[in-house]
Amino acid sequence: MTTLMRFKKILFSIIQVYLLVLLGVFFLQDDFLYYPSKRPLPDPAIIAPSYQKVQIKTQDNLDLVAWYAPAKKGKPTLLEMQGNADSLYYRLQLAQPYLDAGWGIFLLGYRGFSGNPGKITEKGLYLDANAAWNYLIQHQVNNHCIILYGTSLGTGVVVETALSHQAAALVLQSPYTSIPAVAQLHYPFFPMRWIMKGQYNSLAKIKNVHTPVLILHGKKDQLIPVQYGETLFIAANSPKQFIAFNDVGHENWDFNQLGAIVMQWVLPYTANCK
Numbered sequence: 001m002t003t004l005m006r007f008k009k010i011l012f013s014i015i016q017v018y019l020l021v022l023l024g025v026f027f028l029q030d031d032f033l034y035y036p037s038k039r040p041l042p043d044p045a046i047i048a049p050s051y052q053k054v055q056i057k058t059q060d061n062l063d064l065v066a067w068y069a070p071a072k073k074g075k076p077t078l079l080e081m082q083g084n085a086d087s088l089y090y091r092l093q094l095a096q097p098y099l100d101a102g103w104g105i106f107l108l109g110y111r112g113f114s115g116n117p118g119k120i121t122e123k124g125l126y127l128d129a130n131a132a133w134n135y136l137i138q139h140q141v142n143n144h145c146i147i148l149y150g151t152s153l154g155t156g157v158v159v160e161t162a163l164s165h166q167a168a169a170l171v172l173q174s175p176y177t178s179i180p181a182v183a184q185l186h187y188p189f190f191p192m193r194w195i196m197k198g199q200y201n202s203l204a205k206i207k208n209v210h211t212p213v214l215i216l217h218g219k220k221d222q223l224i225p226v227q228y229g230e231t232l233f234i235a236a237n238s239p240k241q242f243i244a245f246n247d248v249g250h251e252n253w254d255f256n257q258l259g260a261i262v263m264q265w266v267l268p269y270t271a272n273c274k
Helices: 003-033 088-100 122-138 153-164 179-186 201-210 227-236 257-271
Strands: 052-057 063-068 077-081 104-108 147-149 170-175 213-218 238-244
Touching: 003 063, 003 179, 052 122, 063 088, 063 122, 077 088, 077 122, 088 104, 088 153, 104 122, 122 147, 122 153, 122 179, 147 153, 153 170, 153 201, 170 257, 201 227, 213 257, 227 238
Parallel strands: 077 104, 077 147, 147 170, 170 213, 213 238
Antiparallel strands: 052 063, 063 104
């Protein structure tokens, strides 16, 4: 066997292995993107008595559990969309400063998360968020009193929600431009921009969002680098504000500090909240 033939054989083997791994990445991509806790949670009356356990119905007829603490008179309501590995229980810490200030809190349990039924998909999460919005409106929460708040994966969900619903404000914590862009960063040897099923393309959408936007990002975030938040901020319409936190990564947020910043920032945009 000549040297050229050996080289071709080795190259062919490498290509075969690469294509097999690429095929595995394609079919297992949802396992890389979503890390739901499927364990059913106890009634919030046991661990978070300020909340009610409510049920919402999606457009595709799923019954989802959410936790809801109604606002005190004249206070806004935070409609919160979680990250890709959260559960309702984990979001209690983020929500506590707002709850202490009398805000309403609606913690949405996505399909496939927190014991809820359904297959997790991009379209499905958008339907879940829409059902949560409709629940609040049907329970006499004025849209001028609703703050859309998304964390990590949830930022893409609330940007989509803001396209069709006029909230008082939009808050994005650790946002991305799109999921394929982040995937390409972490898996540079694969064509992630072309094979990802979940797009969550906030960069393409945010130019059509006309809601005041606050973007919060940690400068030490290695999962979703701060440059993604900065790019999204540039594309967003005014009024808008970008705040970077020097010593914060993707997880180690001070929720009391965060809550104080958000509550101060939304004051001008919730003046009609009665």
